[in-house]
Amino acid sequence: MTLKIHQDHSRFKQIVRGKIKANLRKYVQKGEMIGKRGKDAISIPIPFIDIPRFKYGHKEQGGVGQGEGEVGQQLGPGAVEPGEGHQAGQGEGDHALEVDITLDELAQILGEELALPNIERRHNEKLVTQKIRYTGINTTGPESLRHFKRTFKQALRRQIAAGTYDPGRPVIIPTREDRRYRSYKLQDLPETNAVIIYMMDVSGSMGDEQKEIVRIESFWLDTWLRHQYKGLESRYIIHDAVAREVDRDTFFHTRESGGTMISSAYKLCRDIILADYPKSAWNIYPFHFSDGDNWSADDTRQCIDMLRNDVLPNVNQFAYGQVESPYGSGQFIKDLREAVGDSPHVALSEIADKDAIYASIKDFLGKGR
Amino acid sequence: MPKSLTPRLAALRDEIHGYAKEFGLDFFDTVFEMVSYDEMNMVAAYGGFPTRYPHWRWGMEYEQLAKGYEYGLSKIYELVINNDPCYAYLMESNPEVDQKLVMAHVYGHCDFFKNNFSFRHTNRRMIDEMANHATRVRRWVDKIGVEKVEDFIDRTLSLENLIDQHSPHIRRNPDPRRAEDELKANERVEGFKVGREYMRGYINPSEFLDSQRKKVEDEKQRAKKFPERPQRDVLLFLLEEAPLEPWESDILAILREEAHYFAPQGQTKIMNEGWASYWHSTIMTRRALKDDELIDYADHHSGTMGTRPGAINPYKLGIELWRDIEERWNKGRFGKEWDECDDLRARRNWDKKLGAGREKIFEVRKHYNDITFIDTFLTAEFAMEQKLFVYGFNEKRNSWEILDREFRKVKNKLLQGLTNFGQPIIEVVDGNHENRGELLLAHKHDGQDLKGDYARETLRNLQSLWRRPVCLVTRYDNKSVLLRFDGTNHTEKKVEL
Numbered sequence: 001m002t003l004k005i006h007q008d009h010s011r012f013k014q015i016v017r018g019k020i021k022a023n024l025r026k027y028v029q030k031g032e033m034i035g036k037r038g039k040d041a042i043s044i045p046i047p048f049i050d051i052p053r054f055k056y057g058h059k060e061q062g063g064v065g066q067g068e069g070e071v072g073q074q075l076g077p078g079a080v081e082p083g084e085g086h087q088a089g090q091g092e093g094d095h096a097l098e099v100d101i102t103l104d105e106l107a108q109i110l111g112e113e114l115a116l117p118n119i120e121r122r123h124n125e126k127l128v129t130q131k132i133r134y135t136g137i138n139t140t141g142p143e144s145l146r147h148f149k150r151t152f153k154q155a156l157r158r159q160i161a162a163g164t165y166d167p168g169r170p171v172i173i174p175t176r177e178d179r180r181y182r183s184y185k186l187q188d189l190p191e192t193n194a195v196i197i198y199m200m201d202v203s204g205s206m207g208d209e210q211k212e213i214v215r216i217e218s219f220w221l222d223t224w225l226r227h228q229y230k231g232l233e234s235r236y237i238i239h240d241a242v243a244r245e246v247d248r249d250t251f252f253h254t255r256e257s258g259g260t261m262i263s264s265a266y267k268l269c270r271d272i273i274l275a276d277y278p279k280s281a282w283n284i285y286p287f288h289f290s291d292g293d294n295w296s297a298d299d300t301r302q303c304i305d306m307l308r309n310d311v312l313p314n315v316n317q318f319a320y321g322q323v324e325s326p327y328g329s330g331q332f333i334k335d336l337r338e339a340v341g342d343s344p345h346v347a348l349s350e351i352a353d354k355d356a357i358y359a360s361i362k363d364f365l366g367k368g369r
Numbered sequence: 370m371p372k373s374l375t376p377r378l379a380a381l382r383d384e385i386h387g388y389a390k391e392f393g394l395d396f397f398d399t400v401f402e403m404v405s406y407d408e409m410n411m412v413a414a415y416g417g418f419p420t421r422y423p424h425w426r427w428g429m430e431y432e433q434l435a436k437g438y439e440y441g442l443s444k445i446y447e448l449v450i451n452n453d454p455c456y457a458y459l460m461e462s463n464p465e466v467d468q469k470l471v472m473a474h475v476y477g478h479c480d481f482f483k484n485n486f487s488f489r490h491t492n493r494r495m496i497d498e499m500a501n502h503a504t505r506v507r508r509w510v511d512k513i514g515v516e517k518v519e520d521f522i523d524r525t526l527s528l529e530n531l532i533d534q535h536s537p538h539i540r541r542n543p544d545p546r547r548a549e550d551e552l553k554a555n556e557r558v559e560g561f562k563v564g565r566e567y568m569r570g571y572i573n574p575s576e577f578l579d580s581q582r583k584k585v586e587d588e589k590q591r592a593k594k595f596p597e598r599p600q601r602d603v604l605l606f607l608l609e610e611a612p613l614e615p616w617e618s619d620i621l622a623i624l625r626e627e628a629h630y631f632a633p634q635g636q637t638k639i640m641n642e643g644w645a646s647y648w649h650s651t652i653m654t655r656r657a658l659k660d661d662e663l664i665d666y667a668d669h670h671s672g673t674m675g676t677r678p679g680a681i682n683p684y685k686l687g688i689e690l691w692r693d694i695e696e697r698w699n700k701g702r703f704g705k706e707w708d709e710c711d712d713l714r715a716r717r718n719w720d721k722k723l724g725a726g727r728e729k730i731f732e733v734r735k736h737y738n739d740i741t742f743i744d745t746f747l748t749a750e751f752a753m754e755q756k757l758f759v760y761g762f763n764e765k766r767n768s769w770e771i772l773d774r775e776f777r778k779v780k781n782k783l784l785q786g787l788t789n790f791g792q793p794i795i796e797v798v799d800g801n802h803e804n805r806g807e808l809l810l811a812h813k814h815d816g817q818d819l820k821g822d823y824a825r826e827t828l829r830n831l832q833s834l835w836r837r838p839v840c841l842v843t844r845y846d847n848k849s850v851l852l853r854f855d856g857t858n859h860t861e862k863k864v865e866l
Binding site: 013 | 410681757779819824
């Protein structure tokens with residue numbers, strides 16, 4: 001049932017959406033919303049949408065309260081509602097408004113603001129999964145799937161045909177033969193599975209600030225790709241001189257101190273792809289973040305070889321984000337640019353600070369691959 | 370859609386109705402309807418009405434209510450509309466004892482709506498009126514476009530509190546007195562009628578005639594000013610004088626009408642909620658409550674009466690004050706003798722067995738509003754018993770704290786918060802300021818400064834209605850300041866007034 005208020009509600013949501021859109025750059029930098037993430041919605045604090053009035057400054061006002069306490073005693077936090085005068089329920093607060101927005105909607109806003117192209121799917125036709133849909137009717141089946149309405153209809157039909165139905169006393173008793181059951185049919189559904197393989201350098205030169213940037217950026221990448229693909233998997237690889245696969249939490253909170261051998265990560269990435277994600281069935285997105293400081297030129301050469309031969313042919317897009325850090329030399333992105341920079345399957349981005357996340361998202365997702 | 374009551378609830382309603390009548394409550398017919406929780410939230414978001422004009426702010430309200438309910442933080446028990454017949458809503462999912470309590474509470478409100486003087490001017494067909502407003506606004510939306518109409522409503526709502534909150538009536542048509550005054554002003558001064566010519570010099574001495582002429586002259590001067598006297602109802606002034614499009618003045622009139630309709634509820638919040646609580650408590654505990662419902666009732670009742678240090682709960686303050694009045698008039702604790710008695714023991718045992726309490730509270734509910742109610746009946750003893758205090762913000766400690774428990778200060782603070790609905794008093798002083806067609810408003814400063822950013826934004830909205838520059842005289846840090854917005858820039862200058 002629809003209520004009249006839903007019109008006003010959706011108008012309100014439109015306004016909220018406009019506010020989010022206008023402030024998107026701020027949200028992208030801050031990442032304050034990431035912590036409040038639910039399953040498929042997040043709540044975002046937006047400035048309270050208020051209608052300005054002539055009114056008293058709140059702290060000017062004070063008021064009358066009720067209860068125990070000596071003069072001079074502090075009222076506990078939250079005892080005085082911000083902005084509330086004496087009219088309970090009438091107060092317009094200064095507090096921020098928390099609005100829920102689905103990740104899908106957020107992705108849409110992101111897409112509109114950054115003018116992101118929809119992703120060209122690689123495997124649209126080939127990849128098919130079968131889905132069970134209960135759309136048929138059968139004369140046999142488990143009792144739990146019995147279709148009561150159809151069963152009684154059948155019984156009624158039989159009784160009328162047999163002349164045993166009395167409209168004055170409409171009693172219908174289904175027999176064993178009348179029973180009808182729901183049955184399933186298999187439907188082919190085009191599959192759009194995708195996997196993101198996050199790789200991050202956790203060597204000593206990557207500080208907390210750098211990791212925070214990666215965390216925020218990955219949230220937006222996740223959001224966008226999830227919007228584009230129904231089933232999205234994420235894998236996480238951390239590396240210093242050696243690479244290992246970890247869970248999401250470890251990914252963002254590990255700090256090692258060793259040197260950096262990027263090739264170790266690419267190797268693991270390649271192995272994961274080969275083992276779990278056949279090219280024919282998956283859209284694959286490796287993202288690698290580092291401060292651009294590799295151990296040796298030799299290792300870099302190894303990385304490029306691996307990219308060319310094993311990674312790039314299998315993935316939709318390989319993305320490398322270089323986070324600026326005071327310790328890194330930032331050489332790696334130059335080497336990459338030189339070697340594979342003109343491949344359509346490579347996206348490179350330099351992220352100087354949080355402000356740059358916004359532009360970098362566009363670097364990564366702007367190609368529509 | 371709202372449903373009528375189940376037979377079981379209808380029987381309960383008849384029972385409670387009987388008790389209410391027995392206690393002498395006098396109300397319009399009251400129609401109860403059953404709603405689901407989201408219908409309840411919708412109606413509450415609409416300010417109690419089933420239909421309002423389209424606006425996003427109801428949607429915002431609804432979202433907050435719906436969230437509060439879904440997270441189990443808040444729940445609306447009762448909604449009642451001042452209308453004839455009164456409409457009240459019951460939530461389907463509430464247990465029976467709650468429904469009884471709500472019904473008893475609602476009859477209290479209905480009695481108050483019907484009898485309190487503040488509500489006399491309110492439209493008792495407001496449900497229909499609101500629906501008509503909705504239709505009118507929707508029609509303008511179709512004609513003018515949703516963006517323009519919504520934008521205008523936003524700007525007008527920003528001025529919504531600039532009505533004469535305490536006016537006991539609403540002026541719906543332009544003042545006919547103005548034309549009359551003009552006629553009078555043009556009369557020639559002839560003095561009193563004189564029967565015998567030789568008496569003329571005695572009956573109308575020349576000084577008297579001169580003073581009369583001067584009076585007429587002043588009157589003319591004043592009439593040239595515009596408005597003649599400072600006008601509290603800024604919306605009315607705009608409605609009559611601002612260069613508005615027909616659709617704009619129609620919407621402005623609608624919003625003003627609705628603001629005036631809701632004003633009395635703001636002015637009688639403590640009395641009204643207190644009165645309804647007094648009656649639900651009386652009806653439930655003396656008549657309607659069954660033994661096995663007692664705990665649930667007590668739980669619910671005490672939830673409604675709960676207080677926290679930083680706010681006044683109108684339900685609690687109201688019910689206690691009503692009970693106090695009843696007791697005082699039952700025991701004769703009023704009048705000269707009582708006031709002059711300073712023997713504590715005598716005061717404590719004072720009981721003249723007057724038994725006039727019930728009669729007194731029925732009388733009070735007719736002739737008072739929150740301000741006069743508190744002013745007249747809030748006594749020092751009561752303030753102490755209820756542990757009332759004044760709190761304020763301590764800048765040094767960056768926290769709110771208890772400032773004072775002295776009776777005078779508590780009472781003054783309470784009254785100050787109620788005056789003009791806790792809103793600053795702002796009047797139109799001049800519609801042709803500096804002879805340039807600018808609008809001049811004045812804030813009657815009472816010790817509290819206006820919120821600066823809000824004031825500037827509001828001026829901006831006002832300017833968009835008035836079209837010409839607008840000014841507001843107020844005080845900041847004890848200095849008179851004139852805020853002006855000319856359509857593009859805000860300026861601020863010191864003034865001497």
